[in-house]
Amino acid sequence: MREIQIGGLVPFTTIDYPGKLACVLFLVGCPLRCVYCSNPHLLSPGDGEYDPARIFEWLRTRVGRLEAVVFSGGEALMQSDVAIEYMRRVRALGFKIGLHTNGFYPDTLARATDTVDWIGLDFKATREKYPDLTGQHIAYDNMIRSLDVWLSTGKEFEVRITCDPRYVSPDDLLEIADILFARNVKNIAIQKYVPHFEDDTHKTTPAMRDAFFTNVALRDKINGMFSSVVWRE
């Protein structure tokens, strides 16, 4: 079996796994090409530059200091069973395993349900707008299948919606909330879109990006639909 490709590491975080001190491993490769991607250096296979064995030895030194290891990307599940096997080894050290995923690989996620303890799942836009945002026509349907795979486990998770005003309107956000409510999702996070590069090609203004967060009626309606709604400004 080939080696896992790791392209980045955050050694300590309190915000990437709910309630746990964690580190984050960024795996390379992603099947999507989101217009706002902040990690373009991680999208292609071959971008890995961290030695997996050395990372594993470092993780051993974190036992008792950290509680969880989060696999992010790119899309960690693009590395399929290689990623799952590494997660299994990390979990055997005693860590909880978190996964930040775009949901593109529901069948791989189904194979990882015994290994992964918590996921943060991206719900990027309505079905209609997914292809323009992600460059993939099947990304929405795959993400919904992943959502259903995870719901069937009964494990904790969070659905994240990033409100890029070019691709998500307040009405879209309500449509997405309705879909999640109908599936009995409990925890969602609504994230402000922040341009990562210093150019104006995104053609959004601070007022456009803030609009979701200053709209009291929208916030109240969505807050009333879920056990937990985190507004990440």
Ligand code: SF4
């Ligand atoms: S899913 Fe994430 S890593 Fe992949 S292209 Fe989109 S924003 Fe970038």
